[in-house]
Structures are given as C-alpha cells and as structure tokens.
Amino acid sequence: MENNVKNTLEIKGMKTHFFTRRGVVPAVDGVDITIPKATIVGIVGESGCGKSMTAMSVMQLLQYPGRIVEGEILLDGENLVGKTKKEMCEIRGNDISMIFQEPMTSLNPVYTVGKQVTEAIMLHQDVSKEEAKRMTIDIFKKVGIPEPEKRYSSYPHQLSGGLRQRVMIGMAMVCKPKLMIADEPTTALDVTIEAQILHLMRQLRDETGTSIMMITHNLGVVAELCDYVYVMYAGKVMEAAPVKELFKNPSHPYTFGLLNSIPKITYTKDELYTIKGMVPNLQQLPSGCRFCPRCEKTMRVCTEKMPELIDIGGGHLVRCCLYDKEVVGAYE
C-alpha cells in the first residue's frame, strides 16, 4: 500500500463473455466497479445477473468457454487482465482472496483444516513450518474458532457450517490480502451464525483495512454490512449508491422493486410488491434497456436505447431513461 492509489480495485468497462456452441452469452457486459481502500462494497442481484462472474473475472478463474473480452481490472493500479497464470497464482490468495458460499465444497475433505491454512501461508510467505503453524493457530483465534490448537487437526466434516466458514475466512485473511471477495458467504448458514460471520467480517475490515467485495442476493446482508452498493441486472450495473442513500432513495425501478418485494419483519402487508416476469435470457436480451419488459415505467424510448449511468448527485448513479435530461425534456 506504498503507492498513493486511493482505490484497492477498479474495474473499468469489463466484459466477460461465454463463447458457447449456441452463441455468445454476455454474462458481464461492460461493468465499472470501484472499491476504495478499507471499504465493504456490496454487489446485489438475482441469479444470472453476472455478480459471481464479475468476481470470477477479477480472480481470473473463468472456465472455458468464458473470457474477458474487454476492459481493465486494476488492483492497486496494476492491471490484472493479461497476467500470466503464474503471475496470477502469486496474486491469488496473497493480494486477493476469496470465500465461497458452501464451505464444505471449498475445503479439501481429506486434509485437516490446519494443514490447508498452513499450506496457503507457506505458498505465499517465506516462513518455516513451525512459524506457519503458529500463524494458523493465531488466525483461528482471531476468527473466533474455539480451541484453535485442537481444531488445527480437525477435518472439515468434523466442523459445523459456521466453523467451516470461519476457517475459510481465516484462510482468506491470513496473508493480509488487499481485497477479499466474498461470494454469498452466509447463504448456507443459519441466521444466528450469519450474524456472527457478518460481525466477524466487519471486525476484520476495521482491524486490517482489507477491502471486501460482498456478493449477495440478500438485501438484509447488504444493509447490515456494506458501505456502498452496486445493483446488477442482466450483466450490467443498474444502480450504484452509498448504502443509506440506496435504501432511502432507490431510484431505478428494478432496485425499487427488489426492495419492496422482500417481506419485512417490522410490519405486514396484504400483498407483496412483485416484479412481473423473470430475468431475461442473456442470449435474447431485449433491445434498449434490459429491464424494460419488466418495468412499470417503460416509455417508448426505453426500448430504443440503453441508457448510460447517470449521476444524480451524492455518489448515486442510475442507469435509467427516467433520469436522462434529454429524454425527460423531450417528453415535457
């Protein structure tokens, strides 16, 4: 962190396409995301909106036939696109680390959890075996694993889901990465355990200054944890705003619909607001705005052109014709 770049991660105009036999699937289609230092940035959206593919693109873990076709991914000012496999191996786990939804499938079932974390340390840092073991036990303590010495030699199946996720977070944090990507880290966990894990992530951010990219479909988790939010739909960012602003003043009809379609525990209503229809097939995207077939406020212009991200003040960006001065002017 010697250089004076303010942002840990800057994604500029990134496009990730999948070249399948049936044609090109634009999973991520021109996304700009900025994650400032020591900030938790949320990326929300429904399945298939490209949020996980954005994360996989940053990690360069895209599987064939997926490829980044355009754009830049700047980690502390250094472009990751075009790095060789070997260079990426140095970066992964050291500068960027990732935790996944299902901790059982992301841990190796035939090695003890201690060994797996030790391996990650020894791969990236020049330390002795004993030192690495000591560091592992330290990080286990830090992420709140009870009896860390004993747990060091446990196998993943001997731990509960919450503990496994703590091991994953420990493994992700042990090399003090600049950025941690968390892909639905609490979706498989119970609410009480989820609250513990979210608390832990915030605590780690405060202590180590690591930036976190939080990918989730749960707006409750976003409200609880994130500082800034990107809302994605069909491969594009539809709205981006500081968390309080987004929840107070959701400006894109899609965000508005999402926020209103979740049942809240504070009150009950007769009927939930619903967004009609479903997520479009990425190979048969509607012309113009991708949300327009499901939007309640569709105008003729919406089917004609894809709006740009428009700044409506206070760091709040919206991709919607309703905020396009030219369009609104023409209607008035």
Place this chain on the structure above:
Amino acid sequence: MSNEKEILVSARGLTKEFAAQASMWNSKKQVVHAVTDVNLDIYKGETLALVGESGCGKSTLGRLILHLIQPTRGSVVFNGTDLSKLSDEELRQQRKSMQMIFQDPFASLNPRWTIRRIVEEPLRTHNMFNGSDEEREKRVRELLSRCGIRPEFMDRYPHQFSGGQRQRVAIARALALNPQLIVCDEPVSALDVSIQAQVLNLLGKLQKETHLTHLFISHDLSVVRYLSDRVCVMFLGKICELGVTRDVYENPLHPYTKFLLDAIPLPDPELRKEDKDMLTGEIPSPVNPPSGCLFHTRCPKCTEKCTKEIPELKRTADGRMVACHLVEGEKIE
C-alpha cells in the same frame, strides 16, 4: 387461543428418535433425538409456521404430521382420526386431504414426465372422475392456470421452466385433490427475491380462495412474519415458544426467540447496530442434548435451575406457550 376454532390436526407427545451409528468403524448405537415430546394443535384455515435453525427438527415434525415417517412415540389426530391406527390403504385415502410442497422444485418434479402427467398423477392414483380423461384434463388445465402457468404449456417438461414456475407446478400438484392441509417445507428458499414474492403471493391467494390450512416450515423469519397467523419456534426438537405471530415478533418471551429475531439482517441500513447481542456458540448435538433446558448452554440468562430441570411448556397471560423457567405462566395439562 380461543377454543372456538376448529382443530384440524392435533399432535400429542410426538417423538421421533433416529438410530445412528457413531462412525463408519464404530458400531456403537446412538440415538438422535430429532423431535421430542411435541404437543401441537393446528386450527382449520390458519397458517402455522415452524421456525428454527437447521437441525432443530422442523422438517421432521412436518413429515411426522403427514405420517410420512412413523413416530417413535405419540400420536397425530387428523380430523378426528388417529393416523397411527390406520391401515396402509386407509392412510392412503386419508392422504388425499394432506399434501406437501418441497423446497427444491428441481428435485421434486420427475424430469422425464411432462407437467401434465406430474399434475394429473394424484388424480390417477386416487381414481378421481372415474378415470374420465376429459374431466381430468380439464382439472389439470384449471389447476395450472390457477397457479399462473399457461395451460398450453402442459406438455412441456420441467427443465423447460424456471425455478419459480416449477414451484408453481408443484403447488398445482399439491392442490389437485382439494386437500385440507398442505405442509410447505421451505417452499421459497430456493428462489430469487423477485420470484419469491410472486410465489408467496400465490400461496396467500390460494389460501384465501380455498380455506386451506398451511403448515409452513421455514428458516426465513421475515417470510414467516408476512405469511403466518401463528408461529412455533423450535430448538433441538422441542417447542420453545408458540403464539400469535404478531405477539411473538413484537415481544418475544423466550430468550432464544429474542436472539433469533435480533439476528435477522434488516434491510434498512439506518437500523444497523454495530454491537448487537449475538448468540454465541453453535447448536448442541441432538445425540447428546444438554441436561435441563436444552438452550442453557447458549443462554445468557441461564440459572442453576436451567441446567438441571427441563422447563415445561407454560401458558402465559396472553395465551402464548413458552418453555422457559424465567417466564411466568400456568401449567398446561
């Protein structure tokens, strides 16, 4: 609860213990106490929600009530009939009035069958309409369109539908025989938010139209608040608290209920609490449940008594049932 309401299902002393082996190499027999001594009434036309963390026995209880698994002890009386006393054939007849919707619509629909065949299967099994093909087809069309699937699509296969649509097909199948009780086991947790709202609205609409009784099993407390009339909170196979949803959410009496409600991430950043009270630790093992109150190992208000005596369910002044030594109430026989 007022006694004027008609009871549809009444479970008494319902207990389910599963036999388990300690490990692949250790043949020592162990017992998993999945559901322990549950007394529960479900009233006609209501939605009763079962909530709790994974492993608390809520799905097992749902299956016990339908007699899909045999209880170790206790009985389920459905509409005045004791299900454990029925022969297989009688139970099959009784099953017409009780149906189930499962969590994963990808696993609960046969991928080799068209949705027409899926929805008409219960009608065939129970030989409805005396085997008349026309009437059966009419019924399938009607069911599908009521659940928001266009009947023209009835000859398509499940993979041609999205998750939300498949769940609609599963709902249509559950409704085919005009049941009185539907057990919904996490019916929306596999769906996206916008689709979840559509399915929840559908379930609500159908209940209004047909006066169905729902037993709604969920771990999502916000969904439960929206949908249920009464809520039953379970912990490690036992009921901790049972009452009218609104009362329970506004003023939880059992410490566990309180923690559970506090843990929900609220979709409002203004209400964010940096230092909220959090439940520490994990659920104890159902193989060796703790002595006394099952929750005492995680409870901050734990007293000497809690570690030794098992708390009975007590009825409180507002008609709720709570199993906690620290809550005042009268004993229930």
